[in-house]
Amino acid sequence: MEQVDGIFLKRHFDYYFEAPLTVWDTVATYIITRQFKKNEIIKEAGKTENFIDIILKGSIGVFLWTDNHTKCLDLFYEEYFSGDYMSYIENRPSELFTQALEHTEVFSMSRQNIEALYSDKLIGEKIVGAAARSLFVHKQKQQIDLLTKTAEERYQLMMKDTPELLHRTASKHIASYLGVTPESLSRIRAKNS
DSSP states (O other): OOOOOHHHHHHHHTTTOOOOHHHHHHHHTTOEEEEEOTTOEEEOTTSOOOEEEEEEESOEEEEEEETTEEEEEEEEOTTOEESOHHHHHHTSOOSEEEEESSSEEEEEEEHHHHHHHHTTTTHHHHHHHHHHHHHHHHHHHHHHHHHHSOHHHHHHHHHHHOHHHHHHSOHHHHHHHHTSOHHHHHHHHHHTO
């Protein structure tokens, strides 16, 4: 199990806001490491999200059960923030569930610990803000791609940006994420191989 340290946090958060290493060393004491087995449900539908996670190893999917099947709304991999952020912000249950797609290890900060950090120079608020910005930008890019690119173009972008991730994620999740059937994904893959 990896140890949380201020250097990792500083490196990860400096993109959003800079703070001295001593601040990140303090924040590290509020973070726990959690591990999940492949296919383990992290947050169930109908429950409230109480953690903000940064993925160290593995991958996490955000799903919705609708029309008698699961739809993949998002995929997150190493160094990404992950979770059901809508539920976290609203502090209430949502119909989304999160699931480890492979053995996954995350740094987690609980709602209680983030609130404890609020009194310390608003660092907790800045952490939540950083997660919000990261997840918002990720989601906006995804929405723009859905509206302006074909499924094949979105697949080609995934292949260009992170080809190794396509080998780590089940085809049914990739197809759902791209908004196509598994059969359509097979045709797209065959055409692009």
